[in-house]
Amino acid sequence: MALDTYAVRRNIIAFIILLIAVIFLVKLFMIQVVSSDYTPKATSNVIRRITQYPARGLIYDRDGELLVYNQAAYDIMVNPQHLEAFDTTEFCRILNIERSYLNKKLKEAKAYSRYKPSIFLKLVSSETYARLQEKMYKFPGFFVQPRTVRKYQYADAAHVLGYVGEVSDKLVDTTSYYKSGDYVGISGMEKSYESVLRGKKGVKVYLVDVHNRIKGSYSNGRYDKKAEVGTNLISSLDMDLQRYGEKLMKNKIGSIVAIEPSSGEILSLVSSPGYDPGLLVGRQRTKNYRKLQKDTLEPLFNRGLMARYPPGSTFKVMNALIGRQEGVLYPGTTYECHGGFYAGNFHMGCHNHPSPVDMIESIQVSCNNYYAHVFKRIMQDSDYESISKAFTNWKDHLQNFGLGDKLNIDLPSEVGGFLPSVDYYNRYYGENRWRYLNVVSLAIGQGELGITPVQMANLTSAIANRGHYYTPHIVKRIEGEKQIDERFRTPHHTGVDSAYFEEVIEGMDLAVNGQAGSGSTARTARVDSITVCGKTGTAENPHGKDHSIFIAFAPKDDPQIALAVYIENGGYGATWAAPTAKLMIEKYLKGSIDVQWWEDYVTGANLIKQKEEDEEED
Amino acid sequence: MKRRINVWSNIDWLTVVLYLFLVFLGWINIYSAVYNEEHQSIFDFSQRYGKQMIWIVAAFVIAILITIIDSNFYSFFAYFLHFVILFLLVVVTLFGTEIHGSRAWLEFGNVRFQPAEFAKITTALALARYLSSHNVSMNRLKTYLWLGAIILVPMAIILLQNDAGSALVFVAFVLVLYRQGLPLGVLLFGVYVVALFILALILEKLFVIFGTVALALIVLWVLNKRFRYVWVAAVIMLASGGLFYGAKQLFDLNIPIYFMILGALVFSSIFYIILSYWYKVPRVMILLLLLFGSIGLTYSVDHVFNNFLETHQQKRINQLLGLESDPLGAGYNVNQSKIAIGSGRLTGKGFLNGTQTKFDFVPEQSTDFIFCTIGEEWGFVGSLVLISLFIMLLLRLLFLAERQRSIFSRIYGYGLISVLLFHFAINIGMTIGLVPVIGIPLPFISYGGSSLWAFTIMLFIFLRLDVSRLKVLR
């Protein structure tokens, strides 16, 4: 044991002391100098980037009336690690929630993270917040995060204004701007002008302690970014007119689209039934949305932009214009009508009216026979070697009026219409195995035609302008910008000479303002001291009563408004659509209604109930 | 008067300077750890650095007083002081104030006092007094009984106070015993038991059993230098193992593998005992006792671990051994502590610029985890300086202890070194994740009056003894 003397033991102890020091220094060298893992971890420990949400841009109507604004709302947040026992009964009472909700949410929050806050209750009102704030000290672990929610001045125009909701996971993944929990425009103007309205999120960088308490600004705010407030929009909508339209359309299914012809600005876009945009805000949003989604009348379906209807007799003005432009029709061309159009076994009925009629009268009285002949001439025009060519040319004319493809207006969810192609008939009848008689129903706007109300209103606008139109749009001005997008300021020419329009307009004038007994079909659209030009339509509907259609513009010589009215299952165009259009024109141009009886007549009709009753009888 | 001048000129100034350095470093880091914009005055006594300032001034007064007292006082009253402290420990266990789950504090108005801190001093004194007496031999059982009484009684009481950290410090006195001639075998045995405990926690029991058997065979060979004994033993074991396995297969018995191996072991052991008795193989019984003791310990580990340790202690040990990973639970402290130290990099973030310690990410950042502040704000350079200061102090004390002519002084010196080294090793070790989290302060640095005073007293008693080293010949 010579090796184990006291001196050796002293040295061993000295060695142990040094060994411990060396071990410590090696380990410290590893974590402090070699490893670079700890600095970012330390940074993420103390740095909190708090997003600053800018207020969303406001939306005004064309007269400067505020339509959409923001209201403060509060998310109740919970951080499980700071929770302590609290009076759950009182807490539930203040927030008006069930105890089961409380338990469920607390469990979810803990499952998400014990150390990170999560949303406990979304978007409580200022009143609830005020009540909670007084008692907040009793509920450690809970805190409040301010938010804003959209607030709507009126319970109308939901389809135009749209709504805002939480961003979808897909959008979070595909864009760099949005983070989970952000709000984004989901429909209407909120969606199409999202990038303008949303402004720019900012960020504030704070130092926080272990309890997530803010200890101050990081680097004196050097890395902060100020939020930029969203830009305000001035909509082209005339809210008075819009609300009046919605009032008229109550208890009816259908749509009114009104456009200012000289600019293409949409004055009103009614889709009925509509809904209160305020329903899709805040905590009740999901519940209300489901309810609207389940409604069989489809209030979420924007009929003005998405419903395709056959145009019915309103289409006669198109065939008149094309016939004139193609030189197969003259104002003096007359046809006798004896209850309709006969060709061999084929018969297309017509109603009782004075006969014979010339072109202008044919529009005034809406003669089916006349347009069967016009259509026959267009299809058999010797300028074209085959019906295929002639048909394609006819269709090109329609497309020049904005029919068929989408107009590309500045609202989401617009759909294109449907125009049959030569291929369509070739497939159906065999190549070159069809003739005008097979497609003659197109002459009077029946058959394979699908046109949306906005396309119809646009077409009317083109007639009012005597040959050109501007792409319809809902934005009149973006605050801080001189002009709106150029595509809304560029006229589209229809390729039909303006002189021919004058003739057709003459017919439309007579249709409304013709003498009693002259066979005028749209006398229900007359307005005192304003020359309304219009054309009725009645679209056959395989599912029930015909759709009532009317297109009109006014005043005749200086058109201020062009509109299309569709009332599903409303029967003749003159019955419901024409008086509705008349009231809209009067409201817009005069500001008030001369004969209250007409308004009562329209608003008093419950076509939805009547339809249900009809169906029960069947 | 002449004697007092002697004291000041003969005191080991190098140690005093190191002490002052450490206390100063401690204070500025406490200042930094609890610093906030509202309380900037260093004399703000509502803040910890203000209070620590008072403790430090008081500690200096105490140091002077201790240096003035006659050196014979300490050895003379060693037992008496130890009894007083034991009495206080009992009192505090019964009537003390509970803080952080430990009933370890006596409260007099605003002042709190932790007798456990002072028990280290009196234990060192008592130990020195006992081991320096004439008739003590490290080879007698009686000696160990007395030593056990001196060390284990305060340790046990402190354990009852639920202050495992402070209790564990008394293990450090093994180093004193080692210096005084504790046979290496006893020490190795102690190390072996601890190692076995840890291995039994980490490894599958089966491996540990095979390991201990292999170890027993190796020891048999080392002790007897006869390879024949070893392979005979191995053959017997394998044969009985095969026998048991065959029996199990033949009779289709459903016996757990542990019991089978144990059975085979017992069977072969009995056989080997008879054989060794016959052939006069020495030391077999002791070895077998050791083997079965080890196996018994292996099986009891789970029981001890689950029943004698608190849940948080179990978690800390599991965390350290890598058996459990929960960076936000039991591992939170260590994880945050490492982040703080690691983010200091080479030169640190600068005085008062630490974010991890200042914003409470590190727990107990002015007491047990004060090293984090140093690591974060002063970087590796600061760590190096602090560790160097401690090593210089410890080596200096080692040098001083060895130059004592008085056995009492030397043993006391070793007591001081052991306690300081233990605190230093465990405290810094836990902040960098090398040892489990045991809540004991870093001497002279950590915030706290009891701890600072106790270490100051302990150090200056030794310096006082050192001054008188030439006078005494005992």
Ligand SMILES: [Zn+2]
């Ligand atoms: Zn007719």
